[in-house]
Amino acid sequence: MGRPLCPLNPDHQRALEKGFVALLHDPAVLRSGSSSLDISVNKLSGLGDSSASISGFLYPMGKTDKGRPVSFSQIGPGLFSADTAIGRDCPYELAVRVMRSGMPTSVVYFQLPIAK
16 A cells, blocks of 8 residues: 555454455544545455455535545455545545455445544
8 A cells, every 4th residue: 555544443444244344544634635545355364355346435424415426446456545535524434335256245334533
């Protein structure tokens, strides 16, 4: 990934059937403005799931009508990155749809507190 990211913490991991999803972001403390979001889709072994694809939707908490799609690019096996802008100093939520070969589609949610 090559850039400083927030430390991986349990609040930024979500379980999947036979795997998990992790979120990393830069800057480590999110504020209004530009941010990089990285999503890692992993098998139980911790290896990236090369069969995975994702889509994202970012919105202010509780206001899905004010949200927008996030376009992630695959940068490695099970690793995806997107640059996005966060508009206001309020909490956001990122919904991530995860599709993997031979597994059910899952949607996971990450709360993104925004510092003032």
